[in-house]
Amino acid sequence: MRLVIDERRCKGCNLCTLVCPYRIFRPGTTANRRGVIxxxxxxxxxxANCRLQRxxxxxxxxxxxxxxxxxxxxxxxxxxxxxxxxxxxx
Amino acid sequence: xxxxxxxREDRLPHIYCVGCGNGTVINCTLSAVDQMGWEKEETVFVxxxxxxxxxxxxxxxxxxxxxxxxxxxxxxxxxxxxxxxRVIVFTGDGDLAAIGGNHFIHACRRNIDLTxxxxxxxxxxxxxxxxxxxxxxxxxxxxxxxxxxxxxxxLCGLAAAAGANYVARYTSYHxxxxxxxxxxxxxxxxxxxxxxxxxxxxxxxxxxxxxxxxDQIEYFKSHALLVQKADRMREEGKKIPDDMIIIGILARRNxxxxxxxx
Numbered sequence: 001m002r003l004v005i006d007e008r009r010c011k012g013c014n015l016c017t018l019v020c021p022y023r024i025f026r027p028g029t030t031a032n033r034r035g036v037i038x039x040x041x042x043x044x045x046x047x048a049n050c051r052l053q054r055x056x057x058x059x060x061x062x063x064x065x066x067x068x069x070x071x072x073x074x075x076x077x078x079x080x081x082x083x084x085x086x087x088x089x090x
Numbered sequence: 091x092x093x094x095x096x097x098r099e100d101r102l103p104h105i106y107c108v109g110c111g112n113g114t115v116i117n118c119t120l121s122a123v124d125q126m127g128w129e130k131e132e133t134v135f136v137x138x139x140x141x142x143x144x145x146x147x148x149x150x151x152x153x154x155x156x157x158x159x160x161x162x163x164x165x166x167x168x169x170x171x172x173x174x175x176r177v178i179v180f181t182g183d184g185d186l187a188a189i190g191g192n193h194f195i196h197a198c199r200r201n202i203d204l205t206x207x208x209x210x211x212x213x214x215x216x217x218x219x220x221x222x223x224x225x226x227x228x229x230x231x232x233x234x235x236x237x238x239x240x241x242x243x244x245l246c247g248l249a250a251a252a253g254a255n256y257v258a259r260y261t262s263y264h265x266x267x268x269x270x271x272x273x274x275x276x277x278x279x280x281x282x283x284x285x286x287x288x289x290x291x292x293x294x295x296x297x298x299x300x301x302x303x304x305d306q307i308e309y310f311k312s313h314a315l316l317v318q319k320a321d322r323m324r325e326e327g328k329k330i331p332d333d334m335i336i337i338g339i340l341a342r343r344n345x346x347x348x349x350x351x352x
Contacts, residue, residue, distance in 0.1 A: 009102060013109030013291075013303045019265075059092075066121065066265040069113025070103050071094065 001053050001075040003044040009072040012036040016064040016073060022046050022089070025064065045086050049075060093120040096130070101148050106141065109303030111262035111288025115209050116145050118265055118286075119178065122272035133176045136165040138190065141216045142182035142209035142288075159190030162197045165204050169349040173203070176276070183210040183224040187243045191223075198252035198281050203349040205275045205282045208245060211290035219293030226333075230297040245285050250341040255280030257341040261287040261310040264337065271339060280347035287335060310335065 003024065016025040017039055024044050028037040044050065049060045053075065065073045097120070106112050123133060135153040137143035138161035146153030156164040165177045186194050186208050197204065213231055214220040221231040223243040230237055250257045256278040258271035268286055275282030289295060289306035300306040315330065317338035323330055
């Protein structure tokens with residue numbers, strides 16, 4: 001699973017930067033076409049929900065998705081990819 | 091099925107301001123409804139007038155956008171006409187506490203099987219930031235330019251005293267707890283009242299030293315006090331500071347409910 005921010009819905013309130021335990025969301029720097037400064041994702045593969053949602057069969061943390069007032073954060077299915085080594089911070 | 095299936099995708103993004111907490115409360119409520127496994131055909135959302143009351147317009151189920159303050163009156167009618175429907179009321183503080191105050195206390199007294207989610211932003215947000223009955227003392231608004239001199243309304247205390255079966259208060263920062271509280275309200279027969287304090291960066295925050303959206307969320311985070319801890323502090327004789335927000339499930343009882351099939 002892959003963490004994505006829907007740029008058509010995000011209004012740039014940066015609430016997600018406050019709640020993520022891994023600090024994956026960072027305040028953005030450049031405005032998009034609509035003039036909204038969408039947060040940037042800092043190594044989104046660290047997200048617990050991305051890694052373990054399939055294994056546990058439920059949404060694990062999901063606080064960013066719940067607190068997002070604009071319903072812009074979601075997880076989408078990924079296609080086949082080659083395995084990469086990921087450093088996990090505790 | 092996830093809570094996202096309950097949204098009307100064609101209506102999103104909604105009209106709420108940047109960082110408005112109402113969207114968060116809609117997420118939590120829909121998530122709780124989704125966990126209950128209810129059908130979309132048997133669920134009805136009712137709302138009055140205000141920012142918060144635009145919420146049912148973004149939800150796929152049948153909904154009623156009613157006159158100011160009368161959301162609970164309309165919801166009572168729905169519930170009495172067809173007790174099989176699950177009725178959830180979205181309302182704001184101006185809608186519920188100011189103009190619909192009497193409907194609210196009498197719904198609590200009758201203990202109708204409704205779930206009322208009150209998004210309390212402590213101000214009249216839609217009309218330009220006038221002071222509401224829940225504006226905290228000292229807070230600035232367009233009608234209280236020198237600071238509100240009145241005491242704020244404790245909606246949860248009112249609901250519990252008037253006889254509601256389930257009363258809870260959380261803020262828009264406590265998303266998991268709020269979801270659980272709404273779920274508890276949906277499960278509980280009888281009148282369930284959930285007060286969700288939300289941030290209003292446009293009209294409340296910018297006049298009250300919460301310049302950024304995060305500032306008010308940080309305030310909720312640091313000033314929330316769980317009711318069990320507050321009780322413990324009272325037993326120990328410690329003083330609870332006046333600006334603390336007591337959160338948690340404040341009342342849960344088993345009075346006979348109206349509008350439930352025997």
